Amino acid sequence: MSAERPIDAAAIYDHLRSRETLFVFGQSAGKTDALYPVLFRAIADDDYLFDLSCEAQPGQLAGLMLLSAVHYLVLNNPEEPLADYYGSVRPDPRLPGDVVPIFTAFCHAHEDEIIRLLRSRTLQTTSTSRAMGILLSLDHVAKQIGEPFSIVEIGCSAGLLTLFDHYRYDFGNGEILDTDDAPFTVVGKFVGKVPQRPKTFPRIRRRIGLDLAPLDPQDPDVRNWVVAQTIADWPAEVANLRAALEYRADIPIEVVKGDALETLPSLLDEIEGPVCVYHSQCLYQWPAEARASFDELLRRRGRERTIHRIGIEMVGDALSSGGATNPLPMEILHTIYSGAGERERLLGRVGGLKDGSMEWTG
Template identity: 40%
Template sequence: MPALTDAFRSFADWAEGSDPLYANLARRVAADADPDLLALAESAPEDRATPNLLLAAVHYRLARRPDHPLAAYYPSVTDDPRAPDDDCYPAFRAFCLDDADAIRQLLRCRRTQTNSVRRSAVLYPALAHVAAHVDGPLAVVELGPSAGLNLLFDRYRYDYGDRVVGAADSPVTIASETRGGDPPLPADPPALHSRVGVDLNPLDVTDDADADWLRALVWPAHEDRRAVLDAALTVARTDPPRLVAGDLLEDLPAVLDEVPEDVPVCVVNTLVLYQVPEAVCAELEGYLTEQMARRPLHWLTGETDLSGGDSVRLDWVRAETDGIERTRLADYDPHGAWVDWRA
C-alpha cells in the first residue's frame, strides 16, 4: 500500500506546525505501514482524502468515548491534553482496531466536508468587490458548501485588526489579518437577492450527527476554529441556508434558472475544485463562461491544485466588453487567518 503510506506521510508534512498530534499520528501510520490500520483506512472510497478522513472518523468516535486513553492527547476532548509521546500511537492504534466497525462505516459514508467558517474573511471583501460592479442585490450560489455556513457570511462580524465590519450584534466574530493590499471592507455586507448551495452531500446544521461531524473535521489543536464553528452553527440553526443535493454540473443549471435573468449572480467556490476531476473543472468553466455571455454572472473561484503550500488564491472571473477577464483578487490562508488583497 505504498500510495496510502505516501498519502499519510504527505499529510504529516502538511500538519506539521499546525497540529502536532495529527502530524505525529500520520507520520507513525506511514512509518509503521501497519497492515491492520492501512486496511481500515482503505475502507474509504478512492476519491476521498483518506488520512484526513480517518483522523476525522477517529475524532468523531473519540468524542463519544472520552474515557479512552487516546482522549488524553486531544485538546478537543480533554482540558489538559498530553503532548504526543511514546504511548500516543499505541493508544491510537488500539482505539482504531477496537472501534473498527464504526470507523469503517464513517469512512464509507462521510466526506472531508470541512466548513471553514473563517474563510468568510476572504469572501466578505470579495463579494463586496463583486457587488460594487453590478446593479442590484447579488444572488449567491456556492458550489460545495458543506453545511452552507459561508453562505451566511453577512451574519458574521469581522475583525481585521484596523477595521471591524459586518453584523455588529453577531455572536460570531471572525478575526483575520490583512497582510497586504486594501480589501474593500464596507461597514455593512453587500445586499443579497438570494443564497443557495449545491453539494453532492449537503450537511444539515439542524442534525446533531452532521453538526458533530463538522466538529470532528476541525483538527484537535484548532480551538479557535472550533469556537467559531460552534457559534456559526448557532446562527445557522435559527435560519438554515438553502442547500440543494446535487452535482455541480448536472444540477447547477436548474439552480441558476431559478434566479431572474436580470438579477446579478455570483457563483462561489473556494477550496472545492481540487477534489474535482480536471475534465469536470474544464466543463464547469465552459458552462459558466457561456452563462456570462447571456446574463450578469460573476465567478469567485478557488484553486484546482493545493500543492502550493500554506497559501491559496481566489480569482474573479467575469465578462467584459472585450471578452472573459480573470483577476487574482486575493491570496489567503486556507482557514482565513489572513488575507493578502491583490486586486
Template identity: 30%
Template sequence: MSDDTAPEDPAVTALRFQSGACQALGSAFSAEILRLAAEDLAAGGPTAPLFAPWTGRDARAQMADAVPLRLLGALHDLALSGAAPGLAAHYPTPGAAGDAGAAWREALALMAGQQARLAAFMSHEPQTNETRRSAALLPGFLTVAAETGLPLRCFEIAASAGLNSLWDQYHYDFGGAVGRWGDASAAVRLDTDWRGPAPPLSTRARVVERGACDRAPVDVRDPIARRRLQAYIWPDQLERLARVEAAIEAVRAADLAVEAANALTWVERRAAPEAGAATVLFHSVFWVYMPPEDQAALTAAIQRLGERATADAPFAWLRMEAQPGNLALMDLRLTLWPGGEDRLLGHAHPHGAWVEWLG
C-alpha cells in the same frame, strides 16, 4: 535478500505527505498522528485494514480522495463521541495541549474492537466547512457589490453544511488599520491576518437570494452529522472548533437547506443571471477534488451562464482554490460578466488564517 529498493506503499506516502501539510498549517498534533499511522501502516500493523479499500491506488489518487484526512477524522470522531474516553483523554482541550503519541497508542489498542466503526466513517468522503474562509471570500463579494451597484444573489457549490453561505451574517475584523465589516453583535466573529491594501469595506452588500448544494450535504440538525463536521477540524486548533460550532448554530437558526445535487446540473438549474441583482456563484477548496473532465464541464457551464449576463443582470464566479500543485496556498479569483475578465484578487491561507489582498 530483502529488497531495500522496493517502492513505498502509496498509502504510506500519502500519510507522510499529509503529515507534513498538517505541520506546515499549524497542527502538530495531527501531523504526529499521521506520522505514526504511516509507520504502523508500513509495518503492516492494525492500521492496514482501514486502507484496504484504496489498495492499488497511487499516492496522488489517495490524496485526492483525502484518505489520510479520513483516518484523522475517524479517530477524532471516536474521541468526540464519548465511546472512547481513554482516547479522548489524550486529545487537546482548552488548557491542555494533548499527547499525540499517547493518543495513537490508545487508538491502536482500540482498532480491533472499533474497526467497523472507523472503516464506516472512512467510507464517506470528507466534509470540511472552514468558516474562516469567508474572511477571504468577503472582499470578493464586496467587490461585486461595489462594481455592479446591485444586491446579490449568492449560490454556493460544494457547500458541505452551508456555513459559508451565511457569510453576510458574520462579523469580520481585519485589524485596526484595515477595519471591520458586518453586524457587531453577530455570534460568528472572524478575524484574519490581513496583508495588503484595504478591501472595499464601506460597501453595503445585501443578499436577496441564496442557495447551496453539495453532493453529500451535512445536515447540522443531525447530531451525528454535526459531530462528523467537527471531527474534520484538526483537534489542536480549538479556535477553529469554536468558530465552526458557532456557525453551525447560525445555520440551524437560519434554517438554511443545502440541496443534495451534482454541482454541474445544479448550477445550470439554479444560478442563471436575473435582472435587478448580481448573481454570484462561489466555492472554496473544492476544485482540487474534481476530476479534470468534471472541471472542464463545470467551467463550460459557468461560461455559458456568463455569456447570458447583461449590465442589469451581471454574473460573477468567485472562488478560493489551491494553486496547481500547492495545497498550502489559495488563490482568490473573480470573473465578472459582462466582459468575463478573470482577476486574481489575492492569496489566502487554506483555513483563512491570513489573506493577502491584491485588489
C-alpha cells in the same frame, strides 16, 4: 488566465493514499510536535493504520478520513484515554509524544465503527476562517455588479459560508465589521497590507447552496461530523465551528441537492438580476473533465447574461505536497463571463492547513 490550475483529481487521490505524501501533508497541519503531524506520520509508518485508512471510499482523501473518523468517535466518547490529547475535548491537552500507541489501540478497539464511517461518509470540510475571503471577494464583486445581487455557493456543505454576512469580522488592526447577534468572530490573519474594511456587508437578494449531499445542521450527529473534520488541536476554530453550526441550525437557507453541472443551469434561468457563483476548496475534488464542463457552462451562460465567479482553490501540486513548499497555496480568482468574453483577476492568496493566513491584493 492563471498559469496554474488544480492537478487532476485522480492524481490527487493517488498522492494522498501514498505513505510519502501523508508524511509531507502532515507537515502542513501545524508544528511538528502538534497532534495531527504526529498522527499523519503514524498512518504513513504503520501498516495497520495505513491499510485501515484505505477503507475510505474511492475518491476520498484516506488519511484525512481516518483522522476525521477517529476525531468523531473521540468527540462522542470523551472518557476515552485518547481524548486527553485532543484540544477539541480537553482545555489543556497532553502533548502528543506518546500518543501513537494509544491512537493505534483506539483504532483496534473501534475498528468496526471506523470502517463503517470510512465506507459511508465523505469529507465535507468547512472552516469559519474562510468567511473572511468570501466577505472581501463579494464586497469586491458588489462594487462592480450592483446591489442587491444573488449568490450561489457550489459545494455548500452545511451552508455556513452562505451566511457570511451574519458574522463579526476583526481585521486585526482595530477595524471591525459587525452585525447584530453575530455567533462568533472571524479574525483576519493578513500577510502584508491589511485590506480596507468594507463599509457595509453586500446586500444579498437571494442565497442558494448547491451540494451533492447537503448536511443538515439541525442534526447533532451531523454537527459532530462537521466538527470532526477540522484539526483537533485548533480549539478556537472548533469553538467557532460549533457556534456557526448551532446558529445555522436556526437559519433556513435555500439548498439544492445534486450535481452542480445539472442543477446550476435551471437556477441561472430563474435567478433575476445580478448573480455571483462561488466555491471554496471544492473543485480540487472534481475530475478534470467536470471542471472543464463547469468552465464551459459559465462561459456559455455568460454570453446570455453577465455572471461573476469567485473561486478559492488550491493550485498546482499544493495538495499533493501538503502545501509544504507554498505557505499560501490557494488563489482567490474573480472571473467575469459576459458577451464581451471572459476576464479573470487574481484577488489574493490563502494559506492551507497551517493557519489560514491571507494575502489580499484586491
